[in-house]
Amino acid sequence: MEEEKVCPGCCHKTKERSEKEYKDLLNRLSRIEGQVRGIRRMVENDAYCPDILVQVSAVNAALNSFNKVLLANHIRTCVADDIREGKDATVDELVATLQKLMK
Template identity: 50%
Template sequence: MSTSEPNAAHCATETSTRKSHHSQETKKDLLTRLNRIEGQVRGVKGLIEKDTYCDDVLNQLAAIQSALNSVGKLLLEHHMKSCVVERIQEGDSAVIDELLVTVRKLMR
């Protein structure tokens, strides 16, 4: 893949800079979700500063974890449908091992 190709920055191999190619809609959705999570984390910090009852803080942490898991699932889905498929089509089967390592990390 040369740098003059229109999709050269998308799912490039390890020999070049790897980048995603999310649609603007997907990127906006991910950023909105992450901004909301960031606000939730700041909220939990405030709860701790105010000595809020532990169970209430733990429930907020569970909500944050769930939101992070949702972002991870969305990213994983897009990654598999785009980057992974492209690399397999290019004959790069190493992407499967890379994906398995990532899935293991997500499942911890």
Template identity: 60%
Template sequence: MFLLIVKYHLTDTPWGYRMRLGNIPLWGMLDKEEIMSEESVKCPACEGKKKDRSEEEKRNLINRLSRIEGQIRGVKRMIEEDAYCVDILRQSAAAGAALNSFDKIILSRHIKSCVIENVRSGKDEVIDELVDTIQKMLK
């Protein structure tokens, strides 16, 4: 059984006391079967929005994310080891650039497949969704 320890900072206290909420299972307070059931996984707002990717494409994306995850762990380790600020900033910038590259790949494939298919089938609301997504990415 996996447990997640959640800690909260009480910001209204003069010395920043912590309050421990106890051990909460990773799946939360619901039964594991309830979480894994199909009904609880479906989101009405996302109904039908799924992208089929080839195994190679999935593998490439997951490998890219694993490298980014390793970079983030490296930055964390640098902080724990009291590394020089500029070195930490360089590694953090590299991780951010890698994540931006990941986003560009996903966005490009989304436009070339999902957006084009939806526009051809008369679902023009996908354009508004795309514009909204790009605006959020540029913040």
């Protein structure tokens, strides 16, 4: 089981990820970053509004997909481990996180 780590100098938890998970998340973020840069270029080049809106929608979908992957990994690892260890506060934290995501 993973030992709970806290970021030095603050109270934020951290998580060690497998190399595969780490690379997958960074690749997704790099693609999203590229999409956002593309939208910026579209605005700079006076692209037609509906064309920009379609690209913004694609970025939103990519971010939602990123969140789904990250949330699934979090539930499978951190949440499941904490529940096994009797840390019921983790369920409250998960509920609060889901409420924020569903705004």
